[in-house]
Amino acid sequence: MDQKPLRSRAWFGRKGKDGFIYRAWMKNQGIPDHEFNGKPVIGICNTWSELTPCNAHFRELAESVKRGILEAGGFPVEFPVMSLGETLMKPTAMLYRNLASMDVEESIRANPIDGVVLLCGCDKTTPSLVMGACSVNIPTIVVSGGPMLTGNHRGSSIGTSDVWRYHDDVRVGKVLEEELVTIEAAMCRSRGHCAVMGTASSMACMVEALGLSLPGNAAIPAADSRRKVLAQLSGSRIVEMVKEDLKLSDILKREAFENAIRVNAAIGGSTNFVIHLLAIAGRIGVPLELKDFDPLSAGIPLIANLQPSGQYFMEDLFYAGGLPVVLKALDHLLHRDSITVNGKTIAENYANAESYNKDVISTTDAPFSTATGLAILTGNLCENGAVIKPSAASAHLMQHTGKAVVFEDIEDFKTRIDTPELDVDENSVLVLKNVGPKGYPGMPEVGNMGIPIKLLEKGVKDMVRISDGRMSGTGFGTVVLHVSPEAAAGGNFAVIKTGDLITLDVPNRTLNVDLTEDEFARRKQQYEPLSPVANRGYVKLYIDHVQQAHLGADMDFLTGGSGSEVVRDSH
Known part of the structure; x- marks a missing residue:
């Protein structure tokens, strides 16, 4: 079979002025013609x-x-x-x-x-x-x-x-x-x-x-x-x-x-x-x-x-x-x-791979854990879906109903999470809004919200947490992420309020809030989205064109491809 012509030949194999320019400026690095041409x-x-x-x-x-x-x-x-x-x-x-x-x-x-x-x-x-x-x-x-x-x-x-x-x-x-200074060096000890x-x-x-x-x-x-x-x-x-x-x-x-x-x-x-x-x-x-x-x-x-x-x-x-x-x-x-x-x-x-440590890599017949690494949720709290990582979550919270404690944005969360007057207990569901692709913008890794300090002092290690943001892959806990549509897009998630009753049911892959469609409609009529954080440059371009999480949060004008052909040819 004949080999396909090299794409680079359209530069270095050309005759006349164009080829002269392409080759000459490669040679100014001390590279002879035969190295790159052909x-x-x-x-x-x-x-x-x-x-x-x-x-x-x-x-x-x-x-x-x-x-x-x-x-x-x-x-x-x-x-x-x-x-x-x-x-x-x-x-x-x-x-x-x-x-x-x-x-x-x-x-x-x-x-x-x-x-x-x-x-x-x-x-x-x-x-x-x-x-x-x-x-x-x-x-x-x-x-x-x-x-x-x-x-x-x-x-x-x-x-x-x-x-x-x-x-x-x-x-x-x-x-x-x-002590953290010592721990920092002990943790990040190589490239x-x-x-x-x-x-x-x-x-x-x-x-x-x-x-x-x-x-x-x-x-x-x-x-x-x-x-x-x-x-x-x-x-x-x-x-x-x-x-x-x-x-x-x-x-x-x-x-x-x-x-x-x-x-x-x-x-x-x-x-x-x-x-x-x-x-x-x-x-x-x-x-x-x-x-x-x-x-x-x-x-x-x-x-x-x-x-x-x-x-x-x-x-x-x-x-x-x-x-x-x-x-x-x-x-x-x-x-x-x-x-x-x-x-x-x-x-x-x-074909020839072999496990040298069954404690590290087991088999599907005798797994380390029966919990899978990913589940997709749907429901009236996430019309277009949300994700959770069961393998890093708590088994006792896989089916849980609790009252929402809502934070409107990351600043609200940081201001109130550790205040003594925060009305929260271990059965509450922490909800963080406006940390999605458009709302933050950029969808930061803040979904694994810190447990309120007064609950940490009681020995609470995990709570159900829900956001339209992401979580670091290094994070863990019963954390629902990527809620879509995000709050900034005006979906149901945008109008959740403190005190609403939320039910997470991972075995049945659902996430719902105890609200009627009429109540959602009434709240949305009164809802006022937060103002965008940028009015120019790349960040504005991002806010205007980023897709929702369930689509991959790519820009709407970037999906697909243009191929390798250069449309216009200068020189």
């Missing part, structure tokens, strides 16, 4: 930034990718895109996921790139890079940055999920603020993203389950030399993918998305997985709806014993055999023939 040009899309600590080792990782590209006869060109540091960005990195995806899409399309390696690690860098690449649809492979080594404090293993515990301990005086099954690790598992990375990518620690080996092998493989013209649309079929959903349930992955996978599906043109997640997740037990749903850490997952072992345990549930970036089926990739 070889597959491979872009390395790098989210390195010292403001994204999880990705701060990516310049070094990119060098390993380059070695692989050169080894396979390609020409590497590294380029930066907007980097999203979950730990530092305000008001929330999620506000900029769609902006970063636009940066990625246009950087790839506008330049002489035949294939691309996506270097991503921190939470939003993975979905934003994949979303952008999907809208261009050229050969693409993902290299994750890897989790940090497990923290250790006073002889105990710790990770990001413990942040929430330490926060509560400080509030009630069990831990002094000064890499969160050591637990938070959003970053869930995204790394997602891309491997989708078939977008080489086998084993998800769990290799960032500090392990094998991460660099995988990066070099990925560099070599992308050159071959260009020759084979193996594109994202060849890999990201409906079956691949179903595989990823089942894997996410089995590992207790982040609830953020839902909103990101929906956005990716929207970009590549695969029909996927929020309602699809529940039947695909239901009945799949938790077989990866990892925090926050379990006990262990990503480092332990790697030593136990990594994600291929999880995939093999789910063999009877997966679409085994789904193609992956190495040209093999997903089943071929995990």
Whole structure:
């Protein structure tokens, strides 16, 4: 079969003035013509930034990718895109996921790139890079940055999920603020993203389950030399993918998305997985709806014993055999023939996987927990759906009715949550509004609201909490998230009041408030939405065009793709 002409030839293979300009300015870097003219040009899309600590080792990782590209006869060109540091960005990195995806899409399309390696690690860098690449649809492979080594404090293993515990301990005086300085260093003791099954690790598992990375990518620690080996092998493989013209649309079929959903349930992955996978599906043109997640997740037990749903850490997952072992345990549930970036089926990739620690990776017949990692709720409190993570919730709250304690926005919550006069008890349902895509804006990770201090002092560890926002993948508790429509969009959630009786019924997948349709209508007539927080720039663009959570919170004008063709040609 004849090889498809290289896309980069439209730049470097041209005659006359145009070709002269394209080649001459590459040569000003000291690069001879034969290096880039006629070889597959491979872009390395790098989210390195010292403001994204999880990705701060990516310049070094990119060098390993380059070695692989050169080894396979390609020409590497590294380029930066907007980097999203979950730990530092305000008001929330999620506000900029769609902006970063636009940066990625246009950087790839506008330049002489035949294939691309996506270097991503921190939470939003993975979905934003994949979303952008999907809208261009050229050969693409993902290299994750890897989790940090497990923290250790006073002889105990710790990770990001413990942040929430330490926060509560400080509030009630069990831990002094000064002690946190020591704990900080003990927890974040190496390069890499969160050591637990938070959003970053869930995204790394997602891309491997989708078939977008080489086998084993998800769990290799960032500090392990094998991460660099995988990066070099990925560099070599992308050159071959260009020759084979193996594109994202060849890999990201409906079956691949179903595989990823089942894997996410089995590992207790982040609830953020839902909103990101929906956005990716929207970009590549695969029909996927929020309602699809529940039947695909239901009945799949938790077989990866990892925090926050379990006990262990990503480092332990790697030593136990990594994600291929999880995939093999789910063999009877997966679409085994789904193609992956190495040209093999997903089943071929995990065929020889073996669990080296049954405490970390169990089986569906003898799971670590029978609770699944995801459930989708519907009802009059969330007309278009909401999500909950049963594996990280409390069993006694899975069916619960309580009176709402409503906070109109995040400032209201911070002002009143610990006040002595707050009328709340352990049976109450905490409700936080206006932290959705439009309302905040950006849908921050504040859904796992802190327990009121007077209840913490009584020993209360968990309560039902409901919001139109998100929760960190490192978080836990009986937390209902992504309520859609959000309060700012004027749905039923907008008019819930303190004292309303709310019923959560996870076994039956419902979330309802004891109000009649007439009462909803009466309240909506009187409802006055909060004023938007921005009147210019990207934030206004975001507020005006972001879709609701059940659609993936992408921009309405970004769904789908424009392909790799450059519409206009200058010079």
